Amino acid sequence: MTEPTYDETIIRPKRGFIGVDWAELIKHRELLYFLVWRDVKIKYKQAIFGPVWAIVVPLVQVIIYTLIGILMGLSSRVQGNVPYTVYIYAALLPWLFINTAISGGGMSLVSNQALLSKIYMPRLFIPTAVIGSAIVDMLLSMIVFFGLIGFFVAKTHGHFMPSWHVVFLPALFLLLVTSALGITYLLSALTVMFRDLKFIIPFITQLGIWLTAVNYPQAFFIFKHADGTVTDYRPWLMLNPFAGIIQSFRWAIVGEELQTSQLMASIAWALVLLVGGLMYFKRVERRFADIA
Amino acid sequence: MSKPAISVENICKAYRIGLATKPESLKHHAQQFLRNPLGPLKNLRKFNEDYSDDAEDIYWALKDVSFDVQRGEVLGLIGRNGAGKSTLLKVLSRIVEPTSGRAVMRGRVSSLLEVGTGFHPELTGRENVYLNGAILGMRREEIKRKFDQIVEFSEVGKFLDTQVKRYSSGMYVRLAFSVAAHLDPEIMIVDEVLAVGDQAFQQKCLGKMNDVVKQGRTVVFVSHSMDAVASLCTTVIHMKKGRPSAKLSMEEGVRSYLDEASASDNLPLDKKPRSQSQPHDPIFHKLAIRSDAGESITVPAGGRVFFDVTMKNFADVPGNLTLGVGLSNSRGQRVVLFHTEYQQGRTFKGADEMTLTCEVPSLPLVPGSYSVDLVLGDGFTMVERVERAGAIEVIYDDYFGHGKLPNNKSTTLLLPCAWN
Known part of the structure; x- marks a missing residue:
């Protein structure tokens, strides 16, 4: 009789660089689906209006920032026939996604302790699932956004038209997801190791909306001196991993001039964040259960 | 002779005391860094390698644990709290990494250290069955196929579409255990999860475990209940302070455990x-x-x-x-x-x-x-x-009113009755 063959799992301490076990992730891909499904379900389970909130929350923020912008005269710095509402929404949509990646992703491991300490599973899925459910939110919110664009096109009798650059949206979306995954892996693992981040993360997102020029035009970084000379501080935004993405969304949707250097910086940042985030995550993953 | 289902070779697990309970804080790190900028590097290396026996801040949860488990064997791990049983199960389940040593698991492993891991109170029973099944490593197809069996075993059919947070604790654990009971692994690692639910359900769980055993599956099982150990296990390892005993027969193991248990009775609570x-x-x-x-x-x-x-x-x-x-x-x-x-x-x-x-x-x-x-x-x-x-x-007291009482070999409970 021949001995049946069994899969061998070898358990031993790992040293040095630890790669991602892609085969395992693919094998357990259904688990990722269930985790995303869980996050989406739970988020809206008890709210009477359920998923409507995915639409209303960004909409209310857009209205607030639009009113502030009009009252403070920020909207005058936007060129062309672009309705300020659309201008704000075009940036807020990707920003809310990053916001979820930072705050939800950062807390994802800490708030799923049982999944770390009571069972073995591909732990990368836990922060990944946060991004998955954020994608669902974004798609819902996008439907409203397109409706809004249609409304303004009709209202201005075609004076405002979205830019043809929208064909680049899928590529920008990919970039957005890449950097969001990177920051999520990094922050989720860091939060397990250093609980202080629980308190720091809210500040990151609150400051971030200003430092990324989401709720006002980037034109404010061009400073006119009294003697008529002009200093352009926008290159500083290259230090912000997300500024280029946000600006490019505006370029794609309302046709604002593309800041190529910022976009290039954001692409570089996305790769650095993803690779660095994954490496750090894998490096400290084996200690999660000891600490969590 | 075929290879054993589980081979454990010199597994050690050390915890730096304080690390396991206290997440590191940035403040501490910042202070350390200011005092000695190269310190963290040195510490990291130390953490990885320097686990000398005499280091004061190191706690050995497992020390030189070696054993084999043959296919079809049901091994009971017994010992006092803190003896390292659960840590060993966590190492074998790949939840924590050993400090040194190595183990080989041959076959599909399911570990059940807690019932209902990942159960979410806001979700319904039905939704939790799917979620928990996936977390335990089942495929969606497999869960679908076994869904009716799982529900039937759990006896909560009527409440399947009720949120789990409205369940009684009994219903909760019954449903959770049922999902786990329908896993189909070649090697099963079970912590003390059988002690759930009421007596009837516990019997049912033991019965289910017995089925698993009869199908020739390999089981490693931790329990404080000597009854469960006696009825399920073929061999026993008695863990003491992170070190395993030799493999014992079921009777030897239970005796060894009871001897040890009576030794620490004199401590204040x-x-x-x-x-x-x-x-x-x-x-x-x-x-x-x-x-x-x-x-x-x-x-x-x-x-x-x-x-x-x-x-x-x-x-x-x-x-x-x-x-x-x-x-x-x-x-x-x-x-x-x-x-x-x-x-x-x-x-x-x-x-x-x-x-x-x-x-x-x-x-x-x-x-x-x-x-x-x-x-x-x-x-x-x-x-x-x-x-x-x-x-x-x-x-002794004259409970039945005529001077005689049964002894503890024949019964445990004294219940009155009438004979005619």
């Missing part, structure tokens, strides 16, 4: 070893046993007895808490449980200090020694448990 689901300061502080004759550990058969349980520093423990006082006989067999929820449907909240008194109007047990176990639960899981928190000696 707040110093006694305990198990906790989350690290916490000791909660059980004092147990006083009173009979009608005052504070005394001897109680006449069928006499009245009071248990005063003092708990401290648990105001931070959330949920509706339950307290159980269990009596086990000298063979380690649980005989009765006096429980706030089962007997009276009562729960309570955490407090800084609280003394609950349990009055048992009549304790109809066969004369003998019984140990008193205390269990604090939050409706779903155990919060703290102290086994052998105290002892009680039931002495």
Whole structure:
């Protein structure tokens, strides 16, 4: 009789660089689906209006920032026939996604302790699932956004038209997801190791909306001196991993001039964040259960 | 001879004391960094490699553990709290990484260290079956196929579309266990999860485990219940302070465990070893046993007895808490449980200090020694448990009114009846 063959799992301490076990992730891909499904379900389970909130929350923020912008005269710095509402929404949509990646992703491991300490599973899925459910939110919110664009096109009798650059949206979306995954892996693992981040993360997102020029035009970084000379501080935004993405969304949707250097910086940042985030995550993953 | 299903070779697991309970803080790191900028590097290396035996801040949860488990063998791991049983299961389940040594698992492994891992209170029973199944490693197809069996086994069919947070704790664990019971692994690693639900359901769980065993699956099983060990296991390893005994037969193992258990009975309650689901300061502080004759550990058969349980520093423990006082006989067999929820449907909240008194109007047990176990639960899981928190000696009394009593070989409970 021949001995049946069994899969061998070898358990031993790992040293040095630890790669991602892609085969395992693919094998357990259904688990990722269930985790995303869980996050989406739970988020809206008890709210009477359920998923409507995915639409209303960004909409209310857009209205607030639009009113502030009009009252403070920020909207005058936007060129062309672009309705300020659309201008704000075009940036807020990707920003809310990053916001979820930072705050939800950062807390994802800490708030799923049982999944770390009571069972073995591909732990990368836990922060990944946060991004998955954020994608669902974004798609819902996008439907409203397109409706809004249609409304303004009709209202201005075609004076405002979205830019043809929208064909680049899928590529920008990919970039957005890449950097969001990177920051999520990094922050989720860091939060397990250093609980202080629980308190720091809210500040990151609150400051971030200003430092990324989401709720006002980037034109404010061009400073006119009294003697008529002009200093352009926008290159500083290259230090912000997300500024280029946000600006490019505006370029794609309302046709604002593309800041190529910022976009290039954001692409570089996305790769650095993803690779660095994954490496750090894998490096400290084996200690999660000891600490969590 | 085929290769064993599990080979464990010199597995060690060390914890730097403080690391496991205290997440590092940035402040500490910043201070360290300012004092010695290269320190962290040195420490990292130290953490990885320098686990010398005599280092003071190192705690060896497992030390040189080696054994093989053959295919079809049911190995019971027994030992006191803190002996390293659960750590060993976590290493074998790949949840924590060993400090050194190596283990090989040959076959599909399922580990069940807790029932209902990943269960979410906001989701319905049906949704949780799918979610929990996926977390335990089942494929969606597999869950679909077994769904009806799972529901039938759990006996919660009617409430399948109710949110789990509205379940009673019994329903919750029944559903959770049912999902786990329908896993189809070649190697199964089970922590003490059989002690869930009511007696009938526990029997059912044991039955299910027996089926698994009969199908020739390999099982590693941790339990404090010598009954469960005796009825399931073929071999036993007795863990003491992170070191394993040689492989023992079931009888030898149980005897070795009971011998050790009686040794630490003289410690005061707040110093006694305990198990906790989350690290916490000791909660059980004092147990006083009173009979009608005052504070005394001897109680006449069928006499009245009071248990005063003092708990401290648990105001931070959330949920509706339950307290159980269990009596086990000298063979380690649980005989009765006096429980706030089962007997009276009562729960309570955490407090800084609280003394609950349990009055048992009549304790109809066969004369003998019984140990008193205390269990604090939050409706779903155990919060703290102290086994052998105290002892009680039931002495002869003319309970049936004609001078005779059975001995502890023939029965445990003294219940009156009428013969005609």
